[in-house]
Amino acid sequence: MAKKQAEKEVQVEDKLKTLYSLQTKLSDVDKIKILRGELxxxxxxxxxxxxxxxxxxxxxxxxxxxxxxxxxxxxxxxxxxxxxxxxxxxxxxxxxxxxxxxxxxxxxxxxxxxxxxxxxxxxxxxxxxxxxxxxxxxxxxxxxxxxxxxxxxxxxxxxxxxETKQQEEQLREEIKGIEGEVEPRLLQAFKRIRKSARNGLAIVAIERGACGGCFNKIPPQKQMDIKLGKKIIVCEYCGRIMIDPELVGIEE
The missing domain is CATH 1.10.287 (Helix Hairpins)
Known part of the structure; x- marks a missing residue:
C-alpha cells in the first residue's frame, strides 16, 4: 500500500513538473509573439x-x-x-x-x-x-x-x-513532445486554463504564500498540500494550477 502511495505521489509530481516544463516552453513562444508585437x-x-x-x-x-x-x-x-x-x-x-x-x-x-x-x-x-x-x-x-x-x-x-524562426520551430517541436507526455484530459484542462489566463500562465509556482498568478493568499493547509504534491490543486481565485517552487528548482 505504501509503495502504491509513493508511486502515486511521484506520478502527480511528474505531471506537475511536465506541465511546468510545458508552460515554460509556451511562455518562450509567447515572448517571441510579443517581440513581433502588433505587426x-x-x-x-x-x-x-x-x-x-x-x-x-x-x-x-x-x-x-x-x-x-x-x-x-x-x-x-x-x-x-x-x-x-x-x-x-x-x-x-x-x-x-x-x-x-x-x-x-x-x-x-x-x-x-x-x-x-x-x-x-x-x-x-x-x-x-x-x-x-x-x-x-x-x-x-x-x-x-x-x-x-x-x-x-x-x-x-x-x-x-x-531571426526567431529557428528558435520558435525548435520550441514548438519540444512543446509537441511534452504534450505527448501529458494525459489528454489534463492537457485539455491545462489549455483551457491557459486560454482564459490573461498572461497565458496555466500553472504557477507559489510566491511568498500566494498564488503566483493572481497573488491571492493561499491558506496554510493548502500550501502544505501543494508542497506535498499528492494531488493537482488549482487556485480558488484564478483557477490556475499551483506548484511548489522547490519542485521545479525555484527559490522563493
Whole structure:
C-alpha cells in the first residue's frame, strides 16, 4: 500500500513538473509573439485596406466609363436633333398650309428642347467624370502610400520572423513532445486554463504564500498540500494550477 502511495505521489509530481516544463516552453513562444508585437495584425489590416481601396478604385473607374459613354450618347443625340431641325426648317419653306407649318414648328421646338436637355446632361455627366477622376487620383495616391506602409511592415515582420524562426520551430517541436507526455484530459484542462489566463500562465509556482498568478493568499493547509504534491490543486481565485517552487528548482 505504501509503495502504491509513493508511486502515486511521484506520478502527480511528474505531471506537475511536465506541465511546468510545458508552460515554460509556451511562455518562450509567447515572448517571441510579443517581440513581433502588433505587426501581424497591422499587416493583415493593411492588406484588407488595400483590397478595399482597389475595389473602390475599380468602382470609380467603372462609373467614370459609364458617364463618359453617357456623354458620348448625349453628343450623338445633339447631332441627330440638329439634323432633324435642319430638315424641318427646309420643309418649312415648302409648307402648303398653316397646319403643316404648326406641326413642323412644334417638331423644331421639341428637338431644340431635346438639345438643351442633352447639353444640360452633358454638363452634369462631365462634372461627374471630373469628380470621379479626382477620386481615382486621390485613391491611387493613398493606395501607393498604404502599399509602401505594407511593404515596410512586411519587411519588419519578415526580419523578426527570420531571426526567431529557428528558435520558435525548435520550441514548438519540444512543446509537441511534452504534450505527448501529458494525459489528454489534463492537457485539455491545462489549455483551457491557459486560454482564459490573461498572461497565458496555466500553472504557477507559489510566491511568498500566494498564488503566483493572481497573488491571492493561499491558506496554510493548502500550501502544505501543494508542497506535498499528492494531488493537482488549482487556485480558488484564478483557477490556475499551483506548484511548489522547490519542485521545479525555484527559490522563493
Amino acid at each position: 501581424p495584425l497591422e499587416v493583415a489590416d493593411l492588406e484588407d485596406e488595400i483590397i478595399g481601396l482597389k475595389t473602390r478604385i475599380g468602382k470609380y473607374e467603372s462609373d467614370q466609363k459609364e458617364f463618359e459613354t453617357a456623354v458620348a450618347q448625349q453628343k450623338q443625340k445633339i447631332q441627330d436633333c440638329t439634323l432633324k431641325i435642319e430638315k424641318y426648317k427646309e420643309q418649312l419653306d415648302n409648307v402648303r398650309n398653316n397646319r403643316e407649318y404648326d406641326h413642323l414648328s412644334k417638331e423644331i421646338e421639341f428637338e431644340t428642347l431635346e438639345i438643351e436637355l442633352a447639353e444640360k446632361r452633358i454638363k452634369e455627366f462631365t462634372q461627374n467624370v471630373k469628380s470621379l477622376k479626382e477620386q481615382v487620383e486621390k485613391s491611387k495616391s493613398f493606395l501607393e502610400e498604404r502599399s509602401a506602409d505594407l511593404h515596410q511592415k512586411k519587411d519588419e515582420l519578415d526580419e523578426i520572423i527570420s
